[in-house]
Structures are given as C-alpha cells and as structure tokens.
Amino acid sequence: MQKITRDVLIDKASALLSDGTVSCVLGWKKGEFDYDVTPAVFTTHDELIKDFVFSDFCGANFSKYLVSKTKNIEGRILVFLKPCDTYSFNQLLTEHRFDREKVYAVGIPCEGMADISKVRAISGEGIASIDTSGDKMLVTTLYDDEPVEIAPCDFLAERCINCKSKKHVAFDELIGEDGDVIDSNRFDEVARLESLTPDERFAFWQNELSRCIRCNACRDACPACTCEKCVFDNPASGIENKSPANEFEEKLFHIIRAYHVAGRCTDCGECSRVCPQNIPLHLLNRKFIKDMNDFYGEYQAGAEVGMRAPLVDYTTEDLEPGEVFDRRDTDA
Amino acid sequence: MQVNEYKPLIVAFCCNWCSYAGADLAGNNRLSYPADVKIIRVPCSCRVNPMFILRAFQRGADGVIICGCHPGDCHYTSGNYYTRRRMAALFSMLDFLGIERERTRLEWVSAAEGAKFAATMNDFVETVTALGENKRLEDLRCKK
Numbered sequence: 001m002q003k004i005t006r007d008v009l010i011d012k013a014s015a016l017l018s019d020g021t022v023s024c025v026l027g028w029k030k031g032e033f034d035y036d037v038t039p040a041v042f043t044t045h046d047e048l049i050k051d052f053v054f055s056d057f058c059g060a061n062f063s064k065y066l067v068s069k070t071k072n073i074e075g076r077i078l079v080f081l082k083p084c085d086t087y088s089f090n091q092l093l094t095e096h097r098f099d100r101e102k103v104y105a106v107g108i109p110c111e112g113m114a115d116i117s118k119v120r121a122i123s124g125e126g127i128a129s130i131d132t133s134g135d136k137m138l139v140t141t142l143y144d145d146e147p148v149e150i151a152p153c154d155f156l157a158e159r160c161i162n163c164k165s166k167k168h169v170a171f172d173e174l175i176g177e178d179g180d181v182i183d184s185n186r187f188d189e190v191a192r193l194e195s196l197t198p199d200e201r202f203a204f205w206q207n208e209l210s211r212c213i214r215c216n217a218c219r220d221a222c223p224a225c226t227c228e229k230c231v232f233d234n235p236a237s238g239i240e241n242k243s244p245a246n247e248f249e250e251k252l253f254h255i256i257r258a259y260h261v262a263g264r265c266t267d268c269g270e271c272s273r274v275c276p277q278n279i280p281l282h283l284l285n286r287k288f289i290k291d292m293n294d295f296y297g298e299y300q301a302g303a304e305v306g307m308r309a310p311l312v313d314y315t316t317e318d319l320e321p322g323e324v325f326d327r328r329d330t331d332a
Numbered sequence: 333m334q335v336n337e338y339k340p341l342i343v344a345f346c347c348n349w350c351s352y353a354g355a356d357l358a359g360n361n362r363l364s365y366p367a368d369v370k371i372i373r374v375p376c377s378c379r380v381n382p383m384f385i386l387r388a389f390q391r392g393a394d395g396v397i398i399c400g401c402h403p404g405d406c407h408y409t410s411g412n413y414y415t416r417r418r419m420a421a422l423f424s425m426l427d428f429l430g431i432e433r434e435r436t437r438l439e440w441v442s443a444a445e446g447a448k449f450a451a452t453m454n455d456f457v458e459t460v461t462a463l464g465e466n467k468r469l470e471d472l473r474c475k476k
C-alpha cells in the first residue's frame with residue numbers, strides 16, 4: 001500500500017517551485033472542516049506550509065481546472081494527478097482544451113478516496129475532526145469522546161471500489177510505483193438494471209432522478225463538460241438556475257447531460273461524487289460506455305491522446321438500433 | 333358501444349433526399365398511411381439531434397421515427413452512419429430508463445420506396461397504438 005503524505009507533496013512542490021520548473025501549484029486547501037477541502041493555487045513554499053492539505057478527501061479531479069488555470073499564467077503549473085485523473089487529462093488534450101506545455105503533471109498513487117456520506121452514516125453528525133493518516137480513518141464527533149474507527153472498505157467512494165485503473169496514462173514525473181489497469185466490476189450494476197423489466201427500471205430511475213435539485217454540480221464538475229459557451233454558463237439563458245419543473249425535465253436534463261459526454265466520458269466518477277443528492281449518475285455514463293464497448297469494440301476515453309470517440313466515428317457494418325435490442329434479447 | 337378513439341401522434345423526421353421523396357412518392361401513388369404521422373423534413377437524418385426526439389415526446393408525440401437514406405446512399409456520403417450510431421446509443425438509453433423501446437425507430441427509406449414508406453408508417457402507427465399514450469416521457473404542461 002502506498003500512502004502519500006502531505007509532506008511528500010509539499011517537498012515535491014517546493015522543489016519544483018524553487019528550481020523554476022513551475023510557477024504555481026494546483027493543490028488542496030483545508031476548508032471549514034477536514035472533509036471539505038477545496039482546490040487552490042499556491043505560488044510559494046510558505047503558502048504551501050500554511051494551507052496545503054492532503055487526505056482521503058482530496059478526490060477532486062484536477063484536470064478540468066487546467067482549462068482555466070493555464071489561461072493566464074507565466075510558466076507552468078504543477079498539478080497532482082491520481083491515475084483516474086490522467087484519463088481526463090488525456091481526453092482534454094485530445095479535445096485541445098489546454099496547452100500541454102503549460103502543465104507539469106506529477107502522478108500520485110491512489111488507494112481510493114473517501115465518500116463523506118458513507119463516513120457520516122457510520123460516525124453520525126457533528127464531525128469535529130478526521131484523521132486519515134493511518135490505515136483506518138479516525139473520526140471524532142462533537143458527541144463522542146473516543147474517535148470512531150472506519151476501515152477503507154466502509155468509507156471508500158463507489159468509483160474507488162470499482163476503480164478501473166491504477167495506471168497513470170499521462171505524467172511528467174511519478175511519485176511512487178505505477179499500478180495497472182484493473183479488470184473492475186464497474187458494469188455489474190448496469191447489467192443488473194438491464195436485466196430488470198422496463199417497469200422496474202422506470203421506477204428505479206423515477207425514484208433516483210426525482211431527488212435532483214438541479215444544482216448543476218454534476219455538469220460543473222465534469223471534466224468532459226468544458227465548452228466555453230454553454231447555456232449553463234449564461235445566466236440570461238434561463239436554464240442555468242432552473243429547478244426541474246416536473247418528471248419530464250428531470251429525465252431530459254439527465255439524458256442530455258449523459259449524452260453530451262457519451263464517448264468522451266472517462267468514467268472518472270466526479271458527477272456522482274459531487275451530487276448532493278447521491279444520485280448514481282455514473283450508471284447513466286456507464287450505460288453509454290458499456291453499450292459502446294458492446295456495439296463498437298472496447299474503448300476507454302482518455303487512454304491515449306488523439307483517439308477518435310465512437311460517436312464521431314462509424315463503420316459501414318455498424319449495428320442497426322433495432323438489432324441492438326434483438327441481440328440483447330437473445331443474450332438474456 | 334364504446335369506440336376506441338385513441339389515435340397516436342407520430343413524428344417522422346425524414347431526410348430531404350430519400351425518405352421525404354419516398355413519402356412524396358407514396359402520396360403520388362395514392363398509398364395510404366395514417367394522417368397522424370407528422371412529417372418533419374430535415375436535410376439529412378444526421379441533422380436529427382437527440383434533443384429533437386426528446387422534444388417531440390415532450391410536446392406530445394407518442395412515437396418518433398427517423399427515416400434516412402440507406403447506408404451507403406447518403407447525399408452527404410456519411411451522415412446516416414453517424415445517425416445510426418447516435419440513435420443506437422439514444423434508443424438504448426431510453427430503454428435503460430424504462431421508456432418503451434417500441435416508441436422510437438430508425439428506418440432507411442429511399443426515394444424510390446414509396447410503398448416501403450407507407451408500409452413502415454402503417455406498421456409503426458399500429459405498434460404505437462397498441463402501446464397507448466406516451467406517459468413516461470410526457471410533459472403535462474404541454475398537454476392540450
């Protein structure tokens with residue numbers, strides 16, 4: 001097990017800052033609580049010592065931040081990337097969303113990140129502090145004298161339990177040993193839903209999607225969603241802060257969100273991570289990924305720079321939409 | 333006696349070069365197909381954004397069919413190949429959400445296939461009539 005510590009990252013960042021390789025560092029800053037760390041840019045060693053943190057809650061995928069953070073900087077920006085983030089990194093490069101020359105990417109190993117809602121379900125409300133330095137997480141609440149111990153299997157985020165790769169597909173430098181692509185079970189839940197009747201599926205999604213409050217966090221966090229002139233970034237469009245008026249709009253929003261990133265979604269899991277309503281959005285994306293693997297051959301977005309996504313490609317022998325269903329029915 | 337008055341509203345996106353001409357031929361040959369099929373002409377089947385289909389359902393369609401040139405015959409060389417992939421992905425997703433898969437269809441109809449056009453529409457209308465009203469993708473605000 002390779003556990004990365006704050007000190008290792010600060011040392012690396014300080015060294016790269018002082019030898020002039022980079023001019024700033026994209027890292028994490030403590031929020032109000034131990035679990036709400038925020039991405040932040042640091043420019044000096046002193047700032048790093050003062051505010052830089054690293055814990056099991058540093059799950060944010062930094063790739064998307066590079067789109068805006070590389071715009072107005074002198075020199076290069078240092079970014080720490082977990083294996084799954086590197087897929088988004090490559091996908092963004094494929095789409096020419098930032099200048100590779102302006103980034104110095106340091107790959108860090110990852111044993112999985114924590115899901116605060118799982119932690120809270122065990123510890124209860126009123127979390128005062130969380131210590132993630134050991135193998136088990138120690139959570140102290142306002143109401144208990146002794147910290148609660150939580151094992152990784154109980155706090156890991158869904159996307160980390162079903163991690164698809166511990167291998168970095170892009171980096172300038174690595175800290176620690178690189179891992180391998182994993183044969184994960186990430187499509188099992190999609191397959192289970194597929195095996196239900198349409199009525200059951202409809203009820204499942206009705207129940208999940210009706211909780212959506214249309215905060216748009218899922219689309220804001222998604223590294224595949226980086227168009228500059230999106231209606232969601234235009235307050236005058238009347239769309240960006242619209243609450244779902246009825247069931248139709250809930251479905252519309254989610255189908256369109258997932259469809260927009262179909263073929264480009266790297267399955268990084270940010271959408272589900274940020275959803276305040278714990279809606280399993282990754283199942284929609286994985287449905288598209290699973291389908292495209294089945295219909296057009298295995299494809300992992302972001303595995304390499306410059307790959308052609310399945311929906312902007314074709315062969316003359318592709319399946320007809322009707323055949324897709326016939327095939328599934330004979331399989332079942 | 334109670335008469336079943338239900339007539340589905342069908343939206344058919346037809347490509348200008350093949351299927352729309354096929355519809356025209358069906359008309360010229362006096363082949364009948366139900367009047368509930370509302371044809372929307374598009375320059376190519378790949379002009380049909382998946383959003384159009386959802387929009388049609390929102391506005392009260394009970395079934396949506398996209399008709400384009402046969403693979404290999406696209407006026408713009410490859411438009412319909414993209415349509416085929418996009419629609420396979422979309423229809424499969426709608427099915428995943430529990431929406432009846434029979435409500436969406438993709439068919440290839442050439443300008444010479446007036447009879448196929450009429451037969452396809454008759455068959456599609458029959459299928460959707462059997463399903464009944466679209467309840468799973470309806471927007472009550474748009475109901476008249």
Ligand code: SF4
Nearest residue numbers: 212213215216218275
């Ligand atoms: S993050 Fe969750 S609640 Fe917010 S818009 Fe997305 S699905 Fe809805």
Ligand code: SF4
Nearest residue numbers: 222265268269270271
């Ligand atoms: S849709 Fe979700 S899993 Fe896919 S790239 Fe966007 S945030 Fe990541």
